[in-house]
Amino acid sequence: xxxxxxxxxxxxxxxxxxxxxxxxxxxxxxxxxxxxxxxxxxxxxxxxxxxxxxxxxxxxxxxxxxxxxxxxxxxxxxxxxxxxxxxxxxxxxxxxxxxxxxxxxxxxxxxxxxxxxxxxxxxxxxxxxxxxxxxxxxxxxxxxxxxxxxxxxxxxxxxxxxxxxxxxxxxxxxxxxxxxxxxxxxxxxxxxxxxxxxxxxxxxxxxxxxxxxxxxxxxxxxxxxxxxxxxxxxxxxxxxxxxxxxxxxxxxxxxxxxxxxxxxxxxxxxx
DNA sequence: AAAAGCCCCTGGATGC
DNA sequence: TGCATCCAGGGGCTTT
Numbered sequence: 682x683x684x685x686x687x688x689x690x691x692x693x694x695x696x697x698x699x700x701x702x703x704x705x706x707x708x709x710x711x712x713x714x715x716x717x718x719x720x721x722x723x724x725x726x727x728x729x730x731x732x733x734x735x736x737x738x739x740x741x742x743x744x745x746x747x748x749x750x751x752x753x754x755x756x757x758x759x760x761x762x763x764x765x766x767x768x769x770x771x772x773x774x775x776x777x778x779x780x781x782x783x784x785x786x787x788x789x790x791x792x793x794x795x796x797x798x799x800x801x802x803x804x805x806x807x808x809x810x811x812x813x814x815x816x817x818x819x820x821x822x823x824x825x826x827x828x829x830x831x832x833x834x835x836x837x838x839x840x841x842x843x844x845x846x847x848x849x850x851x852x853x854x855x856x857x858x859x860x861x862x863x864x865x866x867x868x869x870x871x872x873x874x875x876x877x878x879x880x881x882x883x884x885x886x887x888x889x890x891x892x893x894x895x896x897x898x899x900x901x902x903x904x905x906x907x908x909x910x911x912x913x914x915x916x917x918x919x920x921x922x923x924x925x926x927x928x929x930x931x932x933x934x935x936x937x938x939x940x941x942x943x944x945x946x947x948x949x950x951x952x
Numbered sequence: 953a954a955a956a957g958c959c960c961c962t963g964g965a966t967g968c
Numbered sequence: 969t970g971c972a973t974c975c976a977g978g979g980g981c982t983t984t
Contacts, residue, residue, distance in 0.1 A: 683977065683978085684977065684978090687977080714960075714978095714979090714980090737978075737979095751978080751979090752977090752978090753960095753961095753977090753978060753979085754961090754976070754977055754978055754979095755961085755962075755963090755976085755977080755978095770962085786961095787961080787962050787963070788960085788961045788962050788963085788976090788978095789960080789961055789962080790960065790961070790978060790979080791978090831953095831954090832954080832955095833954075833955080834954075834955060834956090838955085838956095841978090841979090842979090843978090843979080850977055850978070851976090851977055851978085852977060853977095897977075899976080899977065900963095900964080900976080900977085902977080919977095939955095939956075939957085940956095940957075940958085941976095941977095941978095942975085942976085
């Protein structure tokens, strides 16, 4: 489910409401990707000051310490004054004076990790290797092109890796490469500067448009208010194998790269 | 250093 | 209906 747009849409849907809330209690369900590492005396009494996003992580800033949340493949958050009794896939509840923040994650690839500070070992382990934020001014052509230059892997997989630029997952990698007219199998190092610029702008554009549409809901994504996203309806190639390209009519092709599906138009993305 | 493969986990879709 | 197989939006870890 969650790539940058879905995580950002989730953040926007509850950040203002939870800011200023005092934590009352924490409930943990089944183990997630990593141990939560909560302080021995819990989090009760701490105040949620803000919700930020770094890549696909949400950072809940507390008056002391912070919580790192990751939605994995199947996670979603909900924030409501009252929550129903926890179901089998509800693995984290943060009860606060303003409502309960709940993580539902059937596959449990997600994570909730407490860190004393953003510079602590626990936080650096998760955030340290992340690339530049694509929707900020820091995402410039010089560094992006230079980064592509030194990678020989297929450009699709370089986008997914997240160490050059964060937030681009399997849907938006295919979509951005389509917009840029670049074949996903092209070695990153072979991308010219003008084409790198096309790709940079395409990444920014597709992610920004997806945020505006509430993200993509393929099966079960919803924001913290329970609302689905609609960007999947605008997908040019993702999950459209065999269907006509929306630009030229050529059947969209599906291949596998690194155990993940990639979609592209053989005509619009010739090289 | 970088790339390729494997693995974590559950559930839905498909095929026999 | 039952069962096996494959696939899914992520990404860390190990091996080449």
